[in-house]
Amino acid sequence: MKRAPSVPNRVSRRRLLAAGGALALGPLLAACGDGTDDGETGDESARSAGDAAGGGPWSFKDDRGRTVRTDSEPKTLVAFVSTAAALHDYGIECKGVFGPTEPIEGKPNPQAGDLDVSKLTSLGTAWGQFNVEKYAALQPDLLISNMFPAPDLWYVPEESRKKIEALAPSVGISIARTSLLNPLRRTAELAESLGADLSAKKVTDAKARFDRATGTLREAAGASGGLKVLAVAGHADQLYVAVPDSYCDLNYFKDLGIEFVGGEKPDEWGFWEALSWENADKYQADLIMVDNRSTALPSKELAEKPIWRQLPAVKAGQTTPWSMEERFSYAGFAPVIEQLAAAVKKSKRLDT
Secondary structure (H helix, E strand, O other), rough: OOOOOOOOOOOOOOOOOOOOOOOOOOOHHHHHHHOOOOOOOOHHHHHOOHHOOOOOOOEEEOOOOOEEEEEOOOOOOOEHHHHHHHHEEEEEEOOOOEEOOEEEOEEEEEEOOOOOOOOOOOOOOOOOOOOOHHHHHOOOOEEEEEEEOOOOOOOOHHHHHHHHHHOOOEEEEOOEEOOOHHHHHHHHHHHOOOOOOOOOOOHHHHHHHHHHHHHHHHHHHOOOOOOOOEEEEOOOOOOOEEEEEEHHHHHHHHHHEEEOOOOOOOOOOOEEEEEEEOOOOOOOOOEEEEEOOOOOHHHHHHOOOOOOHHHHHHHHHOOEOOOOOOOOOOHHHHHHHHHHHHHHHHOOOOOO
16 A cells, blocks of 8 residues: 555554554663553643753653653654754754655755754654664654654654654654644643753744744635635645645644645545645645655656646646644744745735
8 A cells, every 4th residue: 555645554453553563672671661651741740841851850751641751861862853853943952863864856855943963963864763773772762753643653663663762752743633732732842851042042933933933824815705724735646635624734724724635535544635646636726735845746856747737726836835834832843834824925816
């Protein structure tokens, strides 16, 4: 079965989209925390930040309901690239990353944010790539990734999951079927627990810019006259149309007044409706958001699809990048929302 562009093949019978492991647990698994839900709230999970700064025990309850506890604040961090980029915005640095980091069309990969990836150890850039030996050599204290959806850690391969989990505890931040505000808040809480100062001017300025951007997008959506928006990812054989409620950014943009179309008949994972290119004009929109990741077709290759060129929004030049896996920090999302607001303001209702 071909995997969807954002959701990998899943073969576990325990749950849809689960990442079960087949490898034996190593002896280091005992160091990974108790993995239990002890009833702490998200706020309580970050209370150890002050203790950690003083060299005391550290703990954090992630979005799987698991509380990770260590004797001291984790220092050697390894994370999915956009998660590492978000932590970087708070001054928290990772030693290793996994996930796409290569340039796209000659420009830095947007998933890497402001990271200097040349100074980080990459454990793999494609789906299914995670070099366990390199990971072990880093002597990691903590592994961090998004979950799309929970409880699976994004880009942590199923076949080596248990070996990876045996080397260090892990934290997962849920980013599916929720509002954007939730992973933004939870990532900030995690950063604070690791020593970030959320009152630092850089952080508060980013939050203020984010708030201004959301106000601008809300105003633009309200003045758009019912502009119809479609979010897509182009691939060689199919056009994937997003189910808006499944993506936290689109979910939030809906709350701000953006009217999405498409994704009415999703696949088994509930994130995409896959259309053959012959049927790629099923949904007519005034503005199209186009997946900007390295796994999607770049603009030049999309332009080679005749039906794509004939879509009213494309003919009108009313397309904008969709940062589908943007880093979950206010610094990361402020320019994303500004860009969408500008595209909405510039776009007009089309005769579709």
